[in-house]
Amino acid sequence: MKALDIKLWRDLRRLRTQAITIAVVVAIGVAGFVGMFSVHESLQSSRDSFYRDNRLADVFATVKRAPLHLRQRLEAIEGVAEVRLDVTMDAQIALPDADAPVTGRFIGLDLAQVHARRQGLNTLSLRNGRWPERGHQLEAVVSDRFATARGLKPGQSVRAILNGQLELVHIVGTAISPEYVFASRGGAPDDQTFGIWWIDHERMVHAADMQGAFNQVSMRLDAGASVPAVKDQADRLLDPFGTLGAVGRDQQLSAKIVSDELAQLKVMGTVLPAIFLAVAMFILNVVISRQVATQRSQIAALKALGYGDGAIAWHYIQLAMVIAGLGALAGLGLSLWIGQLMLGLYDEVFRFNQLAYVTTPWLVAVAAGITAGAAALGTWTAIHAVVRLKPAQAMQPPSPPTYRRTLVERLGLGRFVRTGALMVIRNFERRPLRAAFTVTGIALAVALQISGAFWLDAIAHIVDTQFRLVQQGDVMVSFDRPVPLSVTNDLRRLPGVIDAEPYRTEPVRMHLRGRSEDAAILGLVDDAQLFRVVDEKRGPVALPDGGLVISSLLARSIGARTGDRVEVEFRLWSQTFASVAVVDTVHTMMGKQAFMRLDALNRLSRDGAGAGEAALQVDPQAMPAFWGAVKNAPLINAVFDKAGTMASFNETTSRNMGVFSGILTLFAVAMAVGIVYNAARITLSERAWELASLRVLGMTRAEVSVLLLGQLAVELLVALPIGCVAGWALATLMMRLMSSDSIDFPVVIEPSTYAMAALIVLAAGVVSALMVRRQIDRLDLVAVLKVRE
Numbered sequence: 001m002k003a004l005d006i007k008l009w010r011d012l013r014r015l016r017t018q019a020i021t022i023a024v025v026v027a028i029g030v031a032g033f034v035g036m037f038s039v040h041e042s043l044q045s046s047r048d049s050f051y052r053d054n055r056l057a058d059v060f061a062t063v064k065r066a067p068l069h070l071r072q073r074l075e076a077i078e079g080v081a082e083v084r085l086d087v088t089m090d091a092q093i094a095l096p097d098a099d100a101p102v103t104g105r106f107i108g109l110d111l112a113q114v115h116a117r118r119q120g121l122n123t124l125s126l127r128n129g130r131w132p133e134r135g136h137q138l139e140a141v142v143s144d145r146f147a148t149a150r151g152l153k154p155g156q157s158v159r160a161i162l163n164g165q166l167e168l169v170h171i172v173g174t175a176i177s178p179e180y181v182f183a184s185r186g187g188a189p190d191d192q193t194f195g196i197w198w199i200d201h202e203r204m205v206h207a208a209d210m211q212g213a214f215n216q217v218s219m220r221l222d223a224g225a226s227v228p229a230v231k232d233q234a235d236r237l238l239d240p241f242g243t244l245g246a247v248g249r250d251q252q253l254s255a256k257i258v259s260d261e262l263a264q265l266k267v268m269g270t271v272l273p274a275i276f277l278a279v280a281m282f283i284l285n286v287v288i289s290r291q292v293a294t295q296r297s298q299i300a301a302l303k304a305l306g307y308g309d310g311a312i313a314w315h316y317i318q319l320a321m322v323i324a325g326l327g328a329l330a331g332l333g334l335s336l337w338i339g340q341l342m343l344g345l346y347d348e349v350f351r352f353n354q355l356a357y358v359t360t361p362w363l364v365a366v367a368a369g370i371t372a373g374a375a376a377l378g379t380w381t382a383i384h385a386v387v388r389l390k391p392a393q394a395m396q397p398p399s400p401p402t403y404r405r406t407l408v409e410r411l412g413l414g415r416f417v418r419t420g421a422l423m424v425i426r427n428f429e430r431r432p433l434r435a436a437f438t439v440t441g442i443a444l445a446v447a448l449q450i451s452g453a454f455w456l457d458a459i460a461h462i463v464d465t466q467f468r469l470v471q472q473g474d475v476m477v478s479f480d481r482p483v484p485l486s487v488t489n490d491l492r493r494l495p496g497v498i499d500a501e502p503y504r505t506e507p508v509r510m511h512l513r514g515r516s517e518d519a520a521i522l523g524l525v526d527d528a529q530l531f532r533v534v535d536e537k538r539g540p541v542a543l544p545d546g547g548l549v550i551s552s553l554l555a556r557s558i559g560a561r562t563g564d565r566v567e568v569e570f571r572l573w574s575q576t577f578a579s580v581a582v583v584d585t586v587h588t589m590m591g592k593q594a595f596m597r598l599d600a601l602n603r604l605s606r607d608g609a610g611a612g613e614a615a616l617q618v619d620p621q622a623m624p625a626f627w628g629a630v631k632n633a634p635l636i637n638a639v640f641d642k643a644g645t646m647a648s649f650n651e652t653t654s655r656n657m658g659v660f661s662g663i664l665t666l667f668a669v670a671m672a673v674g675i676v677y678n679a680a681r682i683t684l685s686e687r688a689w690e691l692a693s694l695r696v697l698g699m700t701r702a703e704v705s706v707l708l709l710g711q712l713a714v715e716l717l718v719a720l721p722i723g724c725v726a727g728w729a730l731a732t733l734m735m736r737l738m739s740s741d742s743i744d745f746p747v748v749i750e751p752s753t754y755a756m757a758a759l760i761v762l763a764a765g766v767v768s769a770l771m772v773r774r775q776i777d778r779l780d781l782v783a784v785l786k787v788r789e
Contacts, residue, residue, distance in 0.1 A: 004312075012319065018677070019326070022674060023323055024330070025279055025327070027327040028276045029274075029275075029277040030277075032272050032335075033363075034331065034335035034339075036338075037363050039265055040265040043262060044262055046353070046354060054178040055123050056179065057249070058221040058230075058249050059231060059248055060216075060219075060247055061243055062215065063216070063241050063243040064215060065242070066238060074219065077230055079222050080230060082121060082219065084122065087204050087214055088215060088216050091103070091160050092161050096156070096158065097151070099623065099624055100623075100641040102195065102639070103640075104197045106204060108201035108204030109132065122178055123177075125175060126141065128173055129174060130154070132198070140172065141172060143175065143176070146183065146191055154171055156170075161631075167207070176351040179254060181350050184253065184254075193640070193641065193645055231247070239575065242571065267734060271733070272667075279441050279675065281377060282437050286437070288316055288378070317375070319379070320378060321372060321375050324371045324374070331367070336359070340357050341663075349656075434679075438676075443722040444723070445761045446720060447727040449756075450723075450749060451730045451731050457753055458747070459653050462745065465536070469539075470534045471530075472617075475641060476616070476639070477614050478640075480635060483502075487611065494616075494633075495629055496618045496622025497617070501529070501530045502613070503522065503525065503598060503611060503612075504601060505613060506522075508568050510567065512567065515559055517592060520594070521594045521601055522595050523596050524543060524595065525598050536589060537587060538586075541584065547581045547583035548581065548594050548596055549583060550582055550586075551588045551593045551594070553591065554593060555582075562585060566582060573605070573607050576606055576607075580596075589743070665760060668757070669761070672764035677772065680769055680771075683712075731749060
């Protein structure tokens with residue numbers, strides 16, 4: 001073994017504790033990068049395979065009712081390779097183990113094609129049971145996620161109201177669909193209250209009264225076909241029949257949610273690991289700088305013996321590479337645990353044919369390259385000046401620093417400051433860059449902790465705003481067709497109903513100065529209380545007598561300002577055009593929406609006075625009787641139970657966000673320990689002679705410890721408020737990077753989150769300092785005082 005190799009292993013053994021803490025920080029950075037991107041690659045690969053194998057369509061459109069002979073004209077659109085026409089309908093379902101009914105989306109299934117194994121587009125994959133058969137019984141396969149959440153199995157039966165008729169539906173199997181990887185009515189997890197049901201197409205047509213018609217179309221395009229051009233032509237064909245507008249796969253609800261999640265994984269896999277690797281590079285720089293400074297005479301001897309600058313530099317780079325390499329290896333193992341844990345959470349949300357964790361070789365290669373580059377860069381900046389010295393220069397001790405009075409002393413305040421505090425101030429002023437780096441590192445640990453915990457605050461804020469301020473009603477019901485406003489009288493007669501308010505959601509396309517956007521207008525009654533418009537900053541907003549109030553997302557999309565007149569194209573029922581003034585803009589966090597008074601909306605659409613939904617306030621004590629009456633109400637095809645939805649949402653998000661926040665808390669603690677411990681150890685090695693002299697002069701161990709750890713205490717206290725500000729900035733950055741055109745969530749961080757983050761990092765710093773405190777107690781005064789550096 002070469003002499004430099006022997007020296008390398010001796011240095012590693014002597015620096016083993018510091019090496020371990022640095023390796024832990026590197027390991028977390030590598031684990032975050034490899035783990036997050038491996039989950040991203042696994043999800044993306046599973047998604048792409050599922051979409052390809054099950055032939056997910058490229059363009060989708062929903063129409064009120066269109067004739068089947070339109071198929072030929074849709075197939076004739078340039079670029080369209082295949083067309084699928086479906087009949088779908090939402091209906092309320094009474095489950096045997098639940099008081100409240102749930103909503104099911106029933107879709108017709110061509111049983112002849114299914115049994116012949118040629119389903120065409122949006123092919124289903126059977127997970128359990130069998131396919132439905134034609135017969136007297138109405139058989140169905142159910143979406144696997146909904147069946148799992150509700151404990152439904154083949155052989156069970158439920159009752160559903162299909163187009164006003166009570167039907168007994170027999171469950172014969174569960175299936176997954178590329179069209180409903182994430183099945184939801186509005187973007188939030190909804191496994192408990194919303195499921196997909198596939199039944200015989202002929203029975204579906206009869207139940208929905210859609211003979212010779214369809215209300216949903218899917219199209220597969222040729223390679224290279226223009227999606228916008230196909231959408232425009234499809235809209236022109238479907239507009240006369242009332243359509244919500246064609247959308248590409250990128251805007252289809254399920255596919256968009258999966259894509260947004262993949263984009264968020266990329267952000268987290270890039271931003272957070274970069275912080276850890278930057279901190280690791282800084283710590284390595286400081287440790288190697290100190291190592292080189294204490295080994296100047298050894299470097300001079302090696303030069304005198306004929307070792308070149310390159311060999312000596314490579315020796316120290318190797319030292320850093322070994323530390324970083326150990327961290328990278330540990331990080332790869334940690335990434336496996338993190339990746340599998342996160343993928344398990346995603347498996348509960350998304351349903352693919354298969355979802356397996358895979359780490360691709362390129363990820364390992366990139367992680368190794370980044371780690372090696374960071375280690376080499378951090379080392380080279382520490383050694384490049386020393387290794388260039390001539391042997392005679394290197395044999396001499398470094399020039400002593402030029403000391404001068406501190407700012408406190410120059411201001412004449414030195415006599416008011418105790419000696420120990422003055423020594424701490426002097427150390428700050430003489431090494432300001434190192435102190436700044438230490439403060440920055442600790443602040444980043446606080447910021448990291450906040451960036452993981454603030455999601456729980458943001459979600460709680462969203463739930464509070466949406467379910468307490470906006471939707472003050474207990475139950476929302478939808479009707480299978482527009483109903484007169486007098487329906488509220490019938491609803492108030494249901495058991496337990498205290499109040500009822502009708503409202504209307506109308507899909508439209510808005511045009512302004514050459515820009516168009518699909519949106520929805522929500523028509524609310526005057527002085528609505530059960531379903532209100534709430535601005536994020538201003539609170540509840542009263543709707544004006546006339547004119548349009550639009551969300552900030554919609555205003556941004558079409559460039560609308562207060563006072564503009566927008567052209568509104570009604571898409572579904574009346575199919576009319578109208579011009580209306582924008583009178584206000586509100587921040588509503590989710591959705592491209594507009595709001596009007598219900599009577600004004602009905603006049604604008606020119607299709608009569610009616611409503612499609614209603615919000616109800618129900619006596620909690622009368623809920624069982626109320627649900628019993630709703631299950632027998634033929635006009636109600638969908639039900640939203642606020643209490644049940646909130647419970648399901650909170651359970652899912654709290655678990656998932658809790659895991660994510662817990663992982664980042666562990667990472668933040670590891671970062672804080674690594675920074676504080678190494679800073680304390682380096683300071684101890686630099687000031688060992690000084691501290692030993694003070695001990696000999698009569699100072700106690702506690703007094704000497706205060707001199708050393710006082711600087712760390714100040715750095716910690718300075719870093720905590722900076723870290724809180726940095727945490728807000730990091731949370732804002734992540735929210736900006738992960739935002740979409742239909743979501744505008746505010747950055748909400750509770751004071752308790754700031755306090756908890758600061759306390760966790762402070763505790764980690766105190767523990768690290770106490771570990772170094774033991775080293776002070778064990779100082780060999782004679783050995784330390786023998787040599788003056």
